[in-house]
Amino acid sequence: xxxxxxxxxxxxxxxxxxxxxxxxxxxxxxxxxxxxxxxxxxxxxxxxxxxxxxxxxxxxxxxxxxxxxxxxxxxxxxx
Numbered sequence: 001x002x003x004x005x006x007x008x009x010x011x012x013x014x015x016x017x018x019x020x021x022x023x024x025x026x027x028x029x030x031x032x033x034x035x036x037x038x039x040x041x042x043x044x045x046x047x048x049x050x051x052x053x054x055x056x057x058x059x060x061x062x063x064x065x066x067x068x069x070x071x072x073x074x075x076x077x078x079x
Contacts, residue, residue, distance in 0.1 A: 004031055008079055011071055017064035022057035025070060029053065032077070051076065 001009075007028050010016055026044055030036065034046040034053070043056045051073045055066050 004028070008074070011067060012074060012079060014068075014071065017067040018061065020062045020067050022055065022060060022062045025062040025067065026055060029055075029070065032074070032079075048073075048077075 007020075007024055011020065011025075011028070026036075026046075029046045029048075032048070034048040034051075037045040037047050039045045039054070043054060045052065045054050047053075053066065053069050053073060055062060057063075
């Protein structure tokens with residue numbers, strides 16, 4: 001199992017939402033076809049079709065509620 005698969009499994013598992021790296025979550029979205037639409041300061045906005053997600057770091061980690069939003073988008077995409 002590759003790093004991408006492990007990260008998808010971790011996000012979809014929902015057990016470690018507060019322990020997902022912000023950089024890893026951004027990279028995951030890009031690898032899954034999301035396009036970074038910019039943002040201001042530490043905020044990042046990603047889009048894929050009609051799916052949008054705004055991310056901002058909490059230190060080096062992603063915010064747990066934003067990981068849950070990404071999980072819902074991944075479910076919509078069939079992951």
